[in-house]
Amino acid sequence: MSANISAADVKKLREMTGAGMMDCKKALKEAEGDFEKAVEVLRKKGQKVSAKRADRDANEGVVVALVSDDKTKGVIVKLSCETDFVAKGDEFIGFTNKAAELALQHFPDTLEDLLKVDMNGLSLGDRVTELVGKINEKIELDTYEKLEATMISPYIHMGNKAAVLVGMNKASDDIYDGGRDVAMQVAAMKPVAVDKDGVDQSIIDKEIEIGKEQARQEGKPEQIIEKIAMGKLNKFFKENTLLNQQFVKDSNETVASFLKKFDKELTVTDFKHVTLG
Structure with missing residues (x-):
């Protein structure tokens, strides 16, 4: 080891950065004993590693x-x-x-x-x-x-594989607990929006086209194809928008009706759902 770089210096840099002993030794040598420069050297090493592994999947x-x-x-x-x-x-x-x-x-x-x-x-x-x-x-x-939101309830799925935030327009301890059940619903059922008004028009157009094509494939008369497609769209809204979904804890009610038990005006204003992959 260089006379200017002691084992104590290497240990200090390792404690500062968490990098390996040999990496710290090399960084201090390159930085001529300057700790700030050595940290920069280690950061640059990290940047090189990041670039080198940029084609890897981080799932x-x-x-x-x-x-x-x-x-x-x-x-x-x-x-x-x-x-x-x-x-x-x-x-x-x-x-x-x-x-x-x-x-x-x-x-x-x-x-x-x-x-x-x-x-x-x-x-x-x-x-x-x-x-x-x-x-x-x-x-x-x-x-x-x-x-x-007026009140937000969080949910983190087992093992930190997914997380949800649900925002509501009312606040109380009971509503917070109910919101956690709704957040679990989001994690399980993966709705695309709070209600049909929140569904992107491009998704609606795609679902209508799918519905029309399915009807044609089934040999339905052209004059009722539009009506059939709209029926399929409504089914899509029921299955894929949060407030209209069947509540996972009680399939006899919707998420919207579950929330009305706490307050007749209670609703979800927005939600966020993030998963790995």
């Missing part, structure tokens, strides 16, 4: 949902990686939770803005790059969702 990871103490703001953050082994590590889970805490604290508008948020002297994006260099696997903070 594993951790999804975290957090809500503010007053339950009016919520965020979901997803940190992706290549292997389930890395995703289950305490460091990886801890990093994702910290990123979610920063997201809730700063409540930025976009993922790009979130990646610029300071995390112990560096941007969150740079800290992700450091993690890449340390773990030597493709890692991306690739999803960020935010939600504001």
Whole structure:
């Protein structure tokens, strides 16, 4: 080891960055003992690793949902990686939770803005790059969702594989608990919108065309094909919009009717659903 770089220096840099001993030794040598430059060297190593592994699939990871103490703001953050082994590590889970805490604290508008948020002297994006260099696997903070409502209920699916936020127009402890049931509904049934008014027109047009084609394939008369297609569209709305879906905990009622038990005016204003992959 160079006379200017002691074992204590290497140990200090390793504690600062979490990088391996040999990586720290090489970085300090390259930086001529300057700790800030050595950290930059390690970050650049991470960037090289990230670029080198850019063609890899990062389908594993951790999804975290957090809500503010007053339950009016919520965020979901997803940190992706290549292997389930890395995703289950305490460091990886801890990093994702910290990123979610920063997201809730700063409540930025976009993922790009979130990646610029300071995390112990560096941007969150740079800290992700450091993690890449340390773990030597493709890692991306690739999803960020935010939600504001009178009351927000969160749900994190087993093993942090998915997370949901459900916003409602009323607030109470009972409504919060009911909202968690609705959030579980979103995770299980994957609705495309709150109600039919929220369904993108392109999806509606596609479903109508599918309905028409199915009717033609069944040999239905042309004059009733439009009517049949609209019937199929209504069935699509019932199965794929949250308020109209059968409630998973009681198939005898819809999500909308379940919510009316708490307050006749209670409804879902919006939801966010993030999954791995």
